[in-house]
Amino acid sequence: MNEQKVNELNAVKARQLDAARPDAVAKVHGGGKLTARERIAQLLDPDSEVEYGSIAAVDPDGMGRGWIAEQGGVDFVGTVDGHTVIASSTDYTDRGGGYGAARLERLIGLAYQHRWPMVLFVDGGGSRARHPRVGLGHIETSGPIGRFQLFDGMAELSGWTPTVAIVSGPSYAGHASIAAFSDFVISTPGSSIGMGGPPMVEAALGITVTPNELAGAEMHEVTGGIDLLAADEHEAIAAARRYLSYLHDTDPGPAHPEAAAIAGLVSDEGPYDMVPVIEALLDHDTFMELRTAFARSVLTGFGRIDGRSVGVVASQPLVEGGRIDESAAVKINRFVELCDSYHIPLVILVDSEGCVTSWPNPDELDGSAIVEPGVNRYHQRVVTTHQHRRVDAVVVEIGKARGMTLHVMAGSLNARTIPLQHLAWPTKEIGHVDGYSNLRNVNAVDDVIDPAETRTRIARLLAHLPDRVAVRASETAKRHPVDTW
């Protein structure tokens, strides 16, 4: 072969690497961040990465006037802990990280065909700003039949294969959509996710806002817009790797040092913190809590029992007596859909004072709500989700399960959704308590157990479930998408 051609190719490729653009790299590092390539290198197992579109170029105005190297992002297939993962990162140094939709669509096609998880670093302002007359223009009526485009592709992946978005900068419009469609969204402080960036807001509303005032990660952490706020990109990448690890079982890990003393973590005297109870139930140091600052009266997260991945849904008696408001119902609903999609059995710990509804307070301009006892469609939709889930659940009633809370947390305990086992601790409240039932019959559970037995009990039950890989292999279609809210 003509050596010159190979050299030319290598030269072109070399121009794409960080080493060829020290100024851009210095700028990224100066902001305390990683370059697109560094992010991928840190995410994937060493020497596992295969690049796609390394020298892709774009025709910026669609007029054929000249092609320029597409540095808006990098795309790879590689492995995380030995399991295949697709990884893509926008590159904010290149014209604001506008994505080349065609490249992501290619990756989505691969993810769909192979059911490979995707990790997407999405910071940027959406599709590239172009002259409005030649830009996105009129939406095209059709593309290649059956081929996924960016957003329908993301919608199709939802519930079929896991998607993780890492947002460590401003992320607006289409970028925010990619995050919205992702199962798991990790942000870093100072980043923002919004439908329109500050210039759009200024144009639409005539107000000037900073990205943080507009849609900062700290706001999203409280309102449920993200699943996890990580300290920086390193921690975000570690969290993504950890999240993906729960798709696979491992060898049994050691029990928590407090495992035998779990009963002592529950107080008869008043509210207690459920987090240590969860940790004592799981393999040591395996609890990964999601949406920690949102709807804090319920807890959701992943963990392991004897190495088997589980999704934990638990009341948090410490916060509002574990009452379930609209946000708490939303938090449970999405988590149950997530676990159902990816075959992660549920462990449900119930100790809740009841369901409540929130109403705007006309006397308070700060948006604070009036909270009243009651249920609405937010609660009901979780019951419906449980009714249609197929993944198993072990239910442990610890204390109160007032009103409709047991249904919202665990589903109707009848028919399609019977728990693998419905357990109670001796602390379970029985008797006439509220306007939902007049009597709680202790015979309604499968067994009342010593709290110290719970971990072993759940481990034994989980051992009866079919292997996740076999279940996945048997599926020809997804169960359902994971609701973005």
Add this chain to the structure above:
Amino acid sequence: MANIDSSSTFLNSRSGRQLSEDPRQQIIDARADAWAGCPRARPRIEGLVDPGSFVEYGLLAGRTSDVDDDGPSDGLVGGVGEIDGHPVVTAALDATVVEGTLSERNQRKLGKLLYLAITNRWPVVLFVEGAGARRDDPLPPPPIVQYTRARWDVLDGLAELSGWAPTVAVVTGDTLDAGVAMAVACDTVVGVAGASLGGTPEGGGQSALRPVEDHALRGDVDAVVDDDGAAISWVQTYLHHWFGTPGDGRTSDRHDTVASIVPDNRRRPYDMARVVEAVADADSLLELGARRAKGMLTYLGRLGGIPVGFFANQPRSPRAGAIDAAAADKAARFVELCDAYELPLVSFVDNPGYMVGPDAEREGIARHHARPLSALHHRTVPLYTVQIRKAYGLGPFAMSGYGSSRGMPTLRLSWPSVESGGMSLEGAAYLVKRREIREASSPEEARRIRDDYAEDMRDVASGVRAGRTYSFDDVVLPEETRERIISMLRRWHRVLPDSKKHPVDGR
């Protein structure tokens, strides 16, 4: 428990009738007593179903098992009837009998009826009122929240029906706790003016009740009507869409106005309801969620006599038709409802994009916006879409799905007034002329700079270009729209799939 041998001494506590010694007469009397009970529930059911069609279940099932029981039909009248010949399961709670409370027995009755609805794919209409679970129920716990094994309980049954056959709750009076749970477990909730929904604090105390109008604002009640009669005809009209009952297909008198609704001035709002009314069959529209998210209109209606669902942006709304979190939820739920019950969708699109700004973000638009996109993508019913004016950013996708793959509309039309782009012209003006606009001497001057640029950038022939680029299947005149959609709609045949596609999301 009553002693049967000495039963002749019992008097029915309501009618005062003495128990006959003839078993046949005993039943005749007991029935008469039961029929005389539930004076609120029975007329509602009689009004809903065809005369003579009602087969009652559990007429004699009482509050107690006593021969002289004082709780006729245990406060819940239920059975199977027909609406214009179509079977429907219906039940009504009666607040005059033990405060309309839910008991083990009346919920067992309802569970049985829901079983019939599930196995036969019959719709369910529940008239709901009352104080929730019965606190002094002498029987085991009511299955509305607790369970007895091996059969559908009520919440299960309603959740199971979601997306399989329509369920409608009519809130006829003050309803508390588990009664509310039952109502909101239905796909569709109709509130009768004057009725309220609420909850009771733990440990008892004053219940918090709010009128159905408040719940409609929040999206937990889909329609508020004046009285029982209006509720019944609303439900009948609603269910005829599920039955697939053809309409007469008459063109509306307002169709003549269709070409003059959209103002020449591209920035002037107009009432999208007029467009829907002009295009839909005469007198065919039934609005859902009229009080919620006013930027998004949703209706069941007919086109050429065929039942369809319409959803449309409302430019004449506080956020000018921009899709906010509530509007996105409303659209997503409506698409799911129509898809589950196999009703084709027709959308009228005119939005400046998704809502932006700190308020919209706090409401969660960055996540909620994906819900209609997902609902449209996963639907299988045909979608016919008409782009009327603005199509900017991702907004149009929320109304008309994507270009290809699973979400492609059957027909994508636009009107000559269409304009589209990655962002609005005014938005583009801000990006390009930001500095000039900021440094303008007055707000008026800033607006003039923006508008001049927008006008300069405006594609004066955007309608033609929409056709040239094959962005739409056709660019039609407004007056041609109705016939064009009907023509394609007639070639579609409604076939209910053998299994449930998906439940209908309550939110």
